[in-house]
Amino acid sequence: MREEKLALEHVTKQFGQKTNLVTALEDVSLAFKAGEVSLIIGPSGSGKSTLLTILGGLQTPTDGSVRLNGHDISDLSTKEAEKTRLEQIGFVLQAYNLVPYLTVADQFKLVDQVKPNNNLSQDGFDKIIETLGIQKLLNKYPGELSGGQQQRVAIARALYTDPAIILADEPTAALDTARVKEVGQLFANIAHDEEKAVVIVTHDDRLREFSDNVYKIVDGKLSNTD
Amino acid sequence: MFLAIREIKKEKLRYGLILTVVVLISYLIFILSALALGLATANTAAVDSWQSKSFVMTKDANGNAGQSLLTTKQVDQLSDDKTATLGITPVNMKIGGKRESAQFVGMNNDEYIAKNLQLTKGHLPKAANEVVLADSVDKDIYGMGDKISIGLSDTKYKIVGYAKNATYNTAPVIYGALAQWRVIKGVSDQFQGSVVTSKTSQSVDDKALKTYSYQAFINKLPGYTPQKATFGLMIGFLIVISLIVITIFLYILTVQKLPNLAVLRAQGIPNRFLAQNTLFETFFIMATGIVVGAVLSALTEFGIPDSVPMAFDWGLMGLIAAGLMVTGLLGAIIPIRVISKIDPVSVIGG
Numbered sequence: 001m002r003e004e005k006l007a008l009e010h011v012t013k014q015f016g017q018k019t020n021l022v023t024a025l026e027d028v029s030l031a032f033k034a035g036e037v038s039l040i041i042g043p044s045g046s047g048k049s050t051l052l053t054i055l056g057g058l059q060t061p062t063d064g065s066v067r068l069n070g071h072d073i074s075d076l077s078t079k080e081a082e083k084t085r086l087e088q089i090g091f092v093l094q095a096y097n098l099v100p101y102l103t104v105a106d107q108f109k110l111v112d113q114v115k116p117n118n119n120l121s122q123d124g125f126d127k128i129i130e131t132l133g134i135q136k137l138l139n140k141y142p143g144e145l146s147g148g149q150q151q152r153v154a155i156a157r158a159l160y161t162d163p164a165i166i167l168a169d170e171p172t173a174a175l176d177t178a179r180v181k182e183v184g185q186l187f188a189n190i191a192h193d194e195e196k197a198v199v200i201v202t203h204d205d206r207l208r209e210f211s212d213n214v215y216k217i218v219d220g221k222l223s224n225t226d
Numbered sequence: 227m228f229l230a231i232r233e234i235k236k237e238k239l240r241y242g243l244i245l246t247v248v249v250l251i252s253y254l255i256f257i258l259s260a261l262a263l264g265l266a267t268a269n270t271a272a273v274d275s276w277q278s279k280s281f282v283m284t285k286d287a288n289g290n291a292g293q294s295l296l297t298t299k300q301v302d303q304l305s306d307d308k309t310a311t312l313g314i315t316p317v318n319m320k321i322g323g324k325r326e327s328a329q330f331v332g333m334n335n336d337e338y339i340a341k342n343l344q345l346t347k348g349h350l351p352k353a354a355n356e357v358v359l360a361d362s363v364d365k366d367i368y369g370m371g372d373k374i375s376i377g378l379s380d381t382k383y384k385i386v387g388y389a390k391n392a393t394y395n396t397a398p399v400i401y402g403a404l405a406q407w408r409v410i411k412g413v414s415d416q417f418q419g420s421v422v423t424s425k426t427s428q429s430v431d432d433k434a435l436k437t438y439s440y441q442a443f444i445n446k447l448p449g450y451t452p453q454k455a456t457f458g459l460m461i462g463f464l465i466v467i468s469l470i471v472i473t474i475f476l477y478i479l480t481v482q483k484l485p486n487l488a489v490l491r492a493q494g495i496p497n498r499f500l501a502q503n504t505l506f507e508t509f510f511i512m513a514t515g516i517v518v519g520a521v522l523s524a525l526t527e528f529g530i531p532d533s534v535p536m537a538f539d540w541g542l543m544g545l546i547a548a549g550l551m552v553t554g555l556l557g558a559i560i561p562i563r564v565i566s567k568i569d570p571v572s573v574i575g576g
Contacts, residue, residue: 053571058492079496086494093492096485096573099229101236113228114499141236158493169574 004070005164005197006055007031011064013050013220024050026220027064032165032197037187037210040201042217048201049169051217055199056089056167057081069164086115090158090196094170097154098142105138107157120160132156132186148179155186159194166190168200172207184210229500230507241511244475248515249522251468252550255461256523257536259546262457264535265396269450272331272360272394273443276339278310278423281443285436287420289446292316292329294420300432301418308426310337311419313407317377319400324367328360329394330376332407338425343401348387351402358387360398362532376400377410395447396535461546465553472557476508480561485573492570501562505555512554516547 013025024047032038042048053059054066057073058081065074073084085091098107111119120128129135132152142150151171158166168187172180188210191198200207208214216223234241282304287294291314296304301311313332318325333340335350343350346361348370357376359368365388368374373382383402392399402410404419422428428437438446445451480487487500520543530536 049574053574056492056574058571058574082491082494082496084494085492086496089494091489091493093489093573096489099486099490101233102229106232110228110495114495 002033002035004031005034005068006199007067008051008055008061009065009067011054011061011066013047013054013059014062024220025054025061028217028220028222029064030215030222032199034164034195034197035191036212037191037198037200038213038215039207039211040199040215040217040222041203041205043203046217047220048217050220051222052167052169052199052201055165056091057084087118087161088164090161090163090166092151092154092158092166092168092171094173097157098150100142103139103141104134104145104153107153108160111157111160115161118162120162124162125160128156128159131189147175148182151175151179151183152186155183155190159190159196164197166196166198168198168202170202170204171200172202172204177206180204180206227503227506229503230510233503234507234510240479244472244511245515245518247471247475248468248511248554249518251464251471252516252519252547253522253526255464255468255546255550256519256543257526258457258461258464259542260523260527260536260538261534262454262461263539263542264537265453265457266450267537268393268396268535269447269453270394270444271391272329272399273440273447275342275344275389275391276310276423277342277425278339279426279440280424280428281438281440282422282424282428282430282435283420283438285434289436289438289443290448291421291443295413295417296419296422296435297416298418300435301422303432304422304428304430304435308338309422309424309428310334310339311404312339312421312423313404313411313419314394314421315377315407315411316395316397317400317410319368320375321367321372326363327397328376328400329397330400330402330407330410331394332402332404332410332419334404339423340401344390345387346390348385351386354403354406355381355383356386356402357383358389358392358401359385360392360400361388361390362393363388363398376402376406378412379406379409381406381409395450465546465549468550469553469557472508472512472554473560476504476558476561477564480504480564484564484568487565488568488570488573491568492573497566500565504561504565505558508554508558509551512551516550520547 009029011025011028015022015024040048040051054061057076061074065072068088076084102110132155134152134156137145137149172183175183184207187198187200190196283291283294284296311334315330317328317330319328340350351357368385370385372385376383389401408417430437527536
């Protein structure tokens with residue numbers, strides 16, 4: 001039985017009031033387990049980004065609860081939520097993942113500045129950058145990298161804090177099919193080899209083959225497509 | 227600091243431009259301050275060298291020593307062993323075909339001002355036709371032993387020495403015998419001098435007279451107060467402009483970085499860390515700009531002609547530098563506020 005890392009229980013998220021009330025998520029319950037890649041697919045405006053922000057502690061649910069490693073994180077203060085994200089969640093976003101004026105090596109040193117402990121060991125780091133094929137990119141700036149290289153660095157950066165969960169927002173939006181396969185395989189390897197829970201929010205059906213669970217979200221309601 | 231140093235290193239052109247603006251502003255402020263101080267010193271150097279606490283003149287002179295005429299009786303009433311009587315009048319001094327504005331200061335050699343006069347060369351006037359000139363005069367024109375004409379007097383006065391810090395109201399001072407003041411100014415024997423100075427505070431009963439403190443006397447020097455106010459305003463405006471400029475630059479830089487900063491916030495990088503970096507960035511820009519501006523100002527002093535009064539007071543420069551630094555750091559408040567308001571959710575989805 002795989003360990004549950006992150007779970008939503010009857011989560012509802014509403015914006016606005018009265019006549020302007022919009023329900024972005026409605027009574028969503030699901031759990032993400034270590035060693036699994038979960039895909040959340042849905043059209044624009046379906047609520048998948050809202051779901052990701054709630055999973056990442058960037059927003060709090062209107063109703064329901066979010067559990068991270070068994071602890072309720074639905075109502076954390078800004079500072080506590082920041083600490084939780086830094087220590088337990090690795091974000092991989094569609095763009096702006098990397099700080100443009102930092103070399104690839106410095107992207108990791110930045111993490112050391114704010115979280116000096118419990119990051120990957122030198123061996124762990126060497127293994128990750130080798131797996132991701134970015135050893136030779138350490139002295140380059142993001143502007144000197146291709147889209148695929150940038151995403152690989154972003155994934156390494158997200159893994160550097162040794163988080164329990166990887167949350168990815170449209171990580172393949174700007175990539176061609178070959179790169180999508182490359183990135184999809186990477187996420188699958190990370191989940192299976194590193195025992196991480198990987199949650200990917202995407203439009204991209206090409207990632208299905210690398211996932212263990214696929215959820216569909218439409219108008220804020222979730223359904224399992226498996 | 228980590229982000230700031232690397233950003234400045236990577237974006238050399240961008241930060242170079244900001245730095246150039248700060249250098250130019252601080253340079254301008256330092257030069258203006260040096261000019262203001264130089265002008266103020268040229269106004270007051272002689273008065274400062276007298277080390278007097280109070281000055282008594284006729285009320286009608288309105289604080290202008292050149293307009294004051296004290297009678298013998300008034301001088302006698304005011305005089306004691308701590309006072310000195312001076313006869314001050316603006317004059318032209320002539321030698322050959324040259325003519326220059328100056329201030330004649332007649333004094334008694336047995337009083338404290340003459341006794342304390344610091345000479346760089348020569349001796350105090352011993353005879354009625356001997357004078358000591360300001361050390362700042364062109365000695366190729368006004369050489370030791372040369373004879374000059376002063377004001378309305380027919381006497382040719384021999385230069386017997388040069389005095390340090392001897393400018394009054396921006397003109398060089400000619401120190402001579404008090405008795406010669408009457409001759410040069412063309413006033414009758416009933417007047418003994420224009421001002422009685424004292425090393426202590428003086429009070430007068432005579433309603434025709436008025437006592438001025440050192441500062442009041444300085445402030446009454448013709449043109450001194452408006453000059454000071456003008457320079458003060460210019461320097462003040464420049465400091466405010468530097469505040470606006472640094473705020474605008476930092477704001478634009480911050481706004482350009484917002485998506486990256488939002489991602490960093492989403493990744494859990496604390497707000498405090500990002501704010502500290504902005505503050506350090508500002509400190510670095512301001513400190514470098516101020517130091518370079520100060521060095522340029524000091525170098526400029528060598529290229530400025532002697533006719534332009536310029537004086538550097540490192541204490542004052544330090545105060546101005548501190549003022550600039552504080553305004554620069556104040557300029558970081560708005561960008562820091564922008565950073566604190568970043569919503570990390572803005573970079574997710576769309």
